[in-house]
Amino acid sequence: MTQAPVLDVKQLKTSFFSADGEIPAVDEVSFSVNKGEILGIVGESGCGKSVTSLSIMKLIPQPPGKIVGGEILLNGENIVYSSEKRMREIRGNEVAMIFQEPMTSLNPLFTIGNQLIEGIKIHTKAGKKEAFQRAVEMLKLVGLPRAEQIMHEYPHQLSGGMRQRVMIAMALSCHPKLLIADEPTTALDVTIQAQILALMKDLNEKLDTAIVLITHDLGVVAEVCERVIVMYAGKVVEEAPVMEIFKNPKHPYTLGLLQSVPDVREKKERLYSIPGNVPKPGSIRKGCRFAARCEFVHERCLSDTPPLYKVEGADQHTVRCFLHESGGAISG
């Protein structure tokens, strides 16, 4: 398969400027998303996963933030320097986003129908009636019962799970090729989370929409993603297909993360825990970002930043760690 990827991020660098100087929240991150693929981005708070997604939507508040380098190729078009007018066309039509908190992302003063129709009318040349029809179809597609009634209801009348379904309907109403979902199920209960994940997977197959799923929950990743990127302190530390990352994790951070999750299937005597705290963005400037918490740390980790190395004998598996140097570096 040599199809051009839907999204190709190259050496993306997004920084925030404060009184203390430049803080790189996302530091030379590269990845791509193929057509119809579900890519997971995992990491803890402050690792830059949300900033990455906001950069792709060009929704970084500016100032204090700015995309200072790199390229974001969306269907072959570099959008880093696109005008706000062009971006407005791109958002919704080519890429859409859903957020963590379904209550705060819907306007409480307008009906669901109003909010859905608004987007459809802006992005397509549909008339009022046509837009209404389309909105109803979308609500049915995401599995909401009594779609026509819900069109006239307000967000507070719906439960959390239903609101998130409305958000998904809204995001997909103009058939974007890429959907970015930033912690879409974190605010939901497990039984509702399972429903939403099943829905996203189903729509991914039906509409062939590629999805970038940002989450901190490794269980969610295992469930729906095909490929995974692990981020730590603004850098990609490991990238691999989902099977590979759970079976054969290479980076000490990934390893630690996987071991520190309590599992419902078996009881471990004692949980593994990574010592120390998640570093503040911008606090580590030299060497490997994980060095201070790593149990395999050696001198070189403190002075040099490791590049991404290919993992030997594995396909599409790269890791940013000197321990795996023999596979050969592929990029800066």
Next chain:
Amino acid sequence: MAEILLEVNQLKKYFPINGGIFGKRVGEVKAVDDISFFVNKGETLGIVGESGCGKSTTGRMLMRLIEPTEGKVLFEGKELTNLSDGDMRKMRKEMQMVFQDPFASLNPRHTVEKILEEPLIVHGIGDKVERKKRVKEMLEVVGLSSYHAKRYPHQFSGGQRQRIGIARALMTKPKLIIADEPVSALDVSIQSQVLNLLEDLQEEFQLTYIFIAHDLGVVKHISDRVGVMYLGRLVEITEAEKLYENPLHPYTKALLGAVPVPDPTLKKERELLTGDIPSPSNPPSGCAFHTRCRECMDICKTERPQLEEIEPGHFAACHLYKKK
């Protein structure tokens, strides 16, 4: 035979809904509706359930931070529900709480030393020098350093703040700790540190925990026994191992099935639970779960099932297991 530390009998909390121009009582939210359980000395009882199931209300009623509508709470055989406020305050020396949000539960204007000292002052323990000494000791116990005492909460990360919250709860040397979602606001790598700390402290001080959480993995890890709540009712309670290996109640089964497992090789044949949780102000008749239950029978719609011992030590409230 294990000694019972805390016993709860038919505890209820109905919050009134007021409406109309005279603020008349027009209804009630049955946040906790007739639950009974006990906690043995030295064990950890986990309470799981989804949002709105009444697990936090239960935790607070045990401390009488929320007054129960009906029912009894017995701590070491002593009835708590009819104590005066002053006597109850003295009882709280024996039972302390750890809260979910480490950002909201510490006073931002107080130094850590003041925060930790306060429970001692309230209960009149020790003099000034002793109190300061104990603050320093306790900071070391929870994995911080004694020089942290002069700092303010904002100078700490989430995980460190939760450690301070735990230290505060331990200051009066309580027997029972009620932890309400103590790790759900923390990152995965920090979460495991705090869980390990809680386990170490339990061993060191012979603590008894009531651990309230929504994360089934976390609850399984830390608990000896687990109770599952749905819509204000306890639907199943048993030993952790048993509950996860052989869940009886259909809700427990669905809940366990919905947890994403970090293993992509596992083929999931899961049956999704449809619909949302009904409103606790107007709960379904009979069994509260019957609207979403796959194995719903006629009797479930009319008669509320009682919590019964189905296997030794394994209680469930479901008509499916009714003894013939």
